[in-house]
Amino acid sequence: MKHYKYTLCALMGLTLLVSGCDGYNTNFKPDQVAWAKNPGNKTLAVQVVGNDGLHQALQCNVAEKDVMLLPDTKFYRNYLRVDLAQVGFKEKLGHQAEPLVRRVSLGSGCRLVFNNLPEGNWLLVIRPQFSIHDDAAAQSGGRSQYNVVPPAFVWSALALSPESDVTTRQVEVDISRLARRKHPHLHKHISKHSQKRLREFHGEGSLNTRVEDWTPTLSDRQELGLPSSVKTIGQ
Secondary structure, three states, X not given: OHHHHHHHHHHHHHHHHHHHHHOEOOOOOHHHXXXXXXXXXXXXXXXXXXXXXXXXXXXXXXXXXXXXXXXXXXXXXXXXXXXXXXXXXXXXXXXXXXXXXXXXXXXXXXXXXXXXXXXXXXXXXXXXXEEEEOHHHHHOXXXXXXXXXXXXXXXXXXXXXXXXXXXXXXXXXXXXXXXXXOOOOOOOOXXXXXXXXXXXXXXXXXXXXXEEEOOOOHHHHHHHOOOOOOOOEOO
């Protein structure tokens, strides 16, 4: 009986290994994402900000490799549930699903621009790093930059409307409930959700994110290459 169980486990492991060679492609249905293949003229501009409940302004940075825009379908939500539960993109998408992933066209800090998108519903996935600048420490020659929390992936559902060629949104990430131990100015407490299982990706975003309208300033538009005379969704 034990030999049978070990053999079964080995076969299951081998099956997962072989299926994983081509990346994650479980139940991928091309007809459900055909709209995402269409050429588009829509632009999505996103500003990501952090809130720790202690500081008025947090600095935000993100690497381009840690930003993805995915079509909002059941397949990609399942991919997020499987992959982000492991704290990062541990498994690559399959050869059919990967080409539909959009990468950031232009970024400045945590302000992101995606160009040439078709209208529809998208999932923004980002791994921002929030930090604070300690002026007093800098003046005394000490360390001036502190990471508030380790970077973690968050996601938000965003819609591109046919009503405008430019959509602007602000994604606020609430990190006030996360464990923070590295800086004397930060309180130490643990997220009440830290021991709970991640909920399925059926909502509008991570538990600690909120999407709001964002009106870029003229300098924002110039820096991000947004047209200054076009009314955007988000104004």
